[in-house]
Each structure stands twice: as structure tokens, then as C-alpha cells.
Amino acid sequence: MFETDDKSVLLDAYNKIASSISKRPVAKDKYMDIRAEIIKRIDKSLLVSRDIYFTELEKQHILKECKSTYKDYCGFINGNPTAKTTQLIERKNALLDLMISFEIQSILRFKNGLGEDLYLDLRSIFSNRKYKARLMKDSVQVILKDAVDDPELSAIKKVQLFYTTRAGKKFHLQGCPYCAGKMLCAEYEYMLIDKRIKPCRCVTKNNEIIKEKKLKEQEEQYITAFVDESLRDNTGHYFDETLGMKQNVFSILMCKGMLRNEHSVTENGIIGQYIHVAERTEQLQYTTIEAIGTVMLKASLTGFSKNLIIYTDNQGVCNTWRKIPALEFLARSFSTVKIRFIRREKNKLADHLIRDNDIIVISKEKTKKLLEIYSSSQEQKSYKKNDW
Ligand SMILES: [Zn+2]
Structure with missing residues (x-):
């Protein structure tokens, strides 16, 4: 159900890292040659048909080529913004499309290996600068492996279902006394938010407990x-x-x-x-x-x-x-x-x-002397005070 979402996460990440690739300015009379070279390399990658079966190793090889071409494209465009043409942008988009279609397969495979009640939060991984930058050289497969072990990310989350009654304006956890004996409908949180249904106290209280527990673990x-x-x-x-x-x-x-x-x-x-x-x-x-x-x-x-x-x-x-x-x-x-x-x-x-x-x-020795001076001055002070 999240496949289109995953695509947009990857596309977003690729577009965002594009601007961080170092500029490679070239003389204007070289524009044509370099542009033609990049288009040629992209076209070569695009010859790869998505309908053909490739082994995992072959796919990794194709992806590596594509990523290196994409990186060169970004460096060229960042250094020479006026060299951008519609033709070049279209080719680049097609290249990204091919790369993402391969990577989505890896992501799906990874997700299939997860337990039923778990899901992969791809957005949390690729909104992280470190993992986003790695997209330029590493395969998604390798990045995922490292990201799910990263305690700062918690990229794998538990699927949580919530319950609503037929005409209810709030959603609940299973077992909330309000739901007892009623016909319930189970849904994901994002669906409920879309419908503008608000959480019951049972949900917010539970969230607070989870937050506290997490904080304690993290401490x-x-x-x-x-x-x-x-x-x-x-x-x-x-x-x-x-x-x-x-x-x-x-x-x-x-x-x-x-x-x-x-x-x-x-x-x-x-x-x-x-x-x-x-x-x-x-x-x-x-x-x-x-x-x-x-x-x-x-x-x-x-x-x-x-x-x-x-x-x-x-x-x-x-x-x-x-x-x-x-x-x-x-x-x-x-x-x-x-x-x-x-x-x-x-x-x-x-x-x-x-x-x-x-x-x-x-x-x-010096401290001792200092203390002597200090106490004699204090004595003088109290002496004066008594006098007065
Ligand atoms: Zn409730």
C-alpha cells in the first residue's frame, strides 16, 4: 500500500542531494560536448529494459553506472546552470525513474522480510542527511541494512491499529472501556487523521507512557x-x-x-x-x-x-x-x-x-599566607564593628 509513497521518498531524496554535489564548471565552448556525453551515458543506461530478468549482481552493476552518471549530471548542472535543456532534464528524469524502479524492488524485498506487525519508515531514513548522501554511491539495500541498526533513527516501527465505533468522533485502543460491547472498525492512524477523527484519552495517555519509556531507554x-x-x-x-x-x-x-x-x-x-x-x-x-x-x-x-x-x-x-x-x-x-x-x-x-x-x-604555602591576610582583615573588620 505504501509503494507509491516509497517512490516519492526516493525521488525526493535524489532531488535534494542533487544540489549538494560539488559544482563542475566548464568553459562554454565545452557545454555541447559534455552535455552530449552525459546524454549518451544516460541513453546507454536506458537501453536496459525493465522487463528483462537481471540477477541481483547485474542489477547492482547497472545501478552503480546509473548513480555515477547521475552524479556527473548533477555536478555539471550545478556548475553550469545555463547548460540545462529540456532534453537533458527529460533524460535525467528517465534515469532516476529507472534507478528508483530497481531500488523499489530491493525495498519491497526488505519489507517482505519484516514481521507482520512491523513496517519500514523509509521517510525517516532518507530525511536523514547522512543516509540521503549515501544514495549517490551505495545501493538502497546496503543503506537500509545500516539504517535499521541505527539507534537514532528507529526506522522499523510497529504497526498500530486503532478502533472506531460507527458514529464515533474519536479513535481508541483495543480494550478501551468506551468500546466495550460496541461494533468496532480497525484502521491505521493516518487514515483516521485524514478523516479528522481525534484520539481518545486512552490513546493520548498510552502515547505519553510510550514516550516516557522511550526517554528512559534513551537516557x-x-x-x-x-x-x-x-x-x-x-x-x-x-x-x-x-x-x-x-x-x-x-x-x-x-x-x-x-x-x-x-x-x-x-x-x-x-x-x-x-x-x-x-x-x-x-x-x-x-x-x-x-x-x-x-x-x-x-x-x-x-x-x-x-x-x-x-x-x-x-x-x-x-x-x-x-x-x-x-x-x-x-x-x-x-x-x-x-x-x-x-x-x-x-x-x-x-x-x-x-x-x-x-x-x-x-x-x-601561598594559600596559607593568603588565608592569614584574609583572616587578619576579617578580625580588623569585626574589631571596628564592636568599637562602633
Ligand atoms: Zn478510548
Whole structure:
């Protein structure tokens, strides 16, 4: 029943990734040749008749060719928008049609392998940027395999049936007291929404329970951390000039669960908030790396080994952290580690941890002297007070 829907999901995804393919501008006098070459390659693929039986391996081979042609088409059109002709667009559409018809077969086969009460939410997979981008090189078969194992997606869902009475304005779960002894009609939720029938309290209450359960499960599966770093004046320098004028510090805010931004941080969800003095360096990215490594250590020391998400406003480290041996090594203690970029203005909690607190490292001897000065000044104060 969802086949046409699946087609539109794939078509949508292919159209959307088209714009992300890097531009390949060519000189205007080369337009004709390159366009002709692409049309020739598309036509060659279109010679493949859909009525002929192909083995799975042959189909994969045809698809690979088609995808590479489509990618070249996108690069050419993105780099030379004026080279677009109706003829070229028609050919490209026919190519996409062929690719999708092959891929739909894989999807159907995959769906047939699912249990009766389960369905594949293809839209959730291909609205995800990562899986959408993979369409350009991988077969849908391979993508599906990875996507259904991705805990962030939950691409396989349970089919839920709801019940209505003959003239009812609400839909119910089986077993709702309201339905007892009445003639019921079973339907899928999307059909009911189309008919503008609203959920009964039995449904909304159940949804809340499911949501809570999911949240709890997710809290056990994920730790999310926000880190920030700063190079600032070292207050300790005023008491001990052997210490540097500046010091690197970083802050960590660690929370239970999978959080998409800091607005989702709740008091109960916080595992810990820390600020640390970091190794002295002019390059703040090393401090970010130290902060990320510290999060991994802290998480792993609590015995946690599942999924870790770390937000930082250092874009460079997000892109390159896997190449840093120490981080790569620490990351092996977890099922998945994701370092995500967060804009500075959206990382306020970690930023304030650093901004609103001070840490100084000075010798015990100096602290003792400082305390002596402090208490004698306090004594003087209370003395004056009594005098007065
Ligand atoms: Zn009900």
C-alpha cells in the first residue's frame, strides 16, 4: 500500500542531494560536448529494459553506472546552470525513474522480510542527511541494512491499529472501556487523521507512557556533553609571579540521554558540571581536544560504554578528531561517539561555567599566607564593628 509513497521518498531524496554535489564548471565552448556525453551515458543506461530478468549482481552493476552518471549530471548542472535543456532534464528524469524502479524492488524485498506487525519508515531514513548522501554511491539495500541498526533513527516501527465505533468522533485502543460491547472498525492512524477523527484519552495517555519509556531507554543509551574552552588571565599570577599570566581552562557539562541542544538540559538530567585547568597552549583547539578526551574518560570511568555525543563550538576539531590517536583510542570504549558542532551562542551553559567561575592553581604555602591576610582583615573588620 505504501509503494507509491516509497517512490516519492526516493525521488525526493535524489532531488535534494542533487544540489549538494560539488559544482563542475566548464568553459562554454565545452557545454555541447559534455552535455552530449552525459546524454549518451544516460541513453546507454536506458537501453536496459525493465522487463528483462537481471540477477541481483547485474542489477547492482547497472545501478552503480546509473548513480555515477547521475552524479556527473548533477555536478555539471550545478556548475553550469545555463547548460540545462529540456532534453537533458527529460533524460535525467528517465534515469532516476529507472534507478528508483530497481531500488523499489530491493525495498519491497526488505519489507517482505519484516514481521507482520512491523513496517519500514523509509521517510525517516532518507530525511536523514547522512543516509540521503549515501544514495549517490551505495545501493538502497546496503543503506537500509545500516539504517535499521541505527539507534537514532528507529526506522522499523510497529504497526498500530486503532478502533472506531460507527458514529464515533474519536479513535481508541483495543480494550478501551468506551468500546466495550460496541461494533468496532480497525484502521491505521493516518487514515483516521485524514478523516479528522481525534484520539481518545486512552490513546493520548498510552502515547505519553510510550514516550516516557522511550526517554528512559534513551537516557540509558546516551550521554550528551557540552564543552567549552578559554584562554584567560590567571588570577594565581598575582600571588605567585612564577605562574603564567594566562591559563587555559575548559568546562564540561555532562547529561543523561540524547540531547539535541542545550535547551533540553534539565536539572535532573545533569550528571556533572566541571571546570578544569588545561595544558598551557596558544592554540585553543588543543584545549578543546583535552576537554573532549576528559569527557570520554569521565564517561568511561562510570562504566558507560554506549553512545556518546559531545558538542563543541570548535568546528575544526569536529572535522578532524578521529585523526587524533588519543581520542580515537578513547572512542573505542563506546559503541558510538559523535562530536558535533554547536554555534557559540547556542553553547551558553558550558560557556557560563567558565565565565562565572574562577580556578587558580597556587602553592599551599601561598594559600596559607593568603588565608592569614584574609583572616587578619576579617578580625580588623569585626574589631571596628564592636568599637562602633
Ligand atoms: Zn478510548
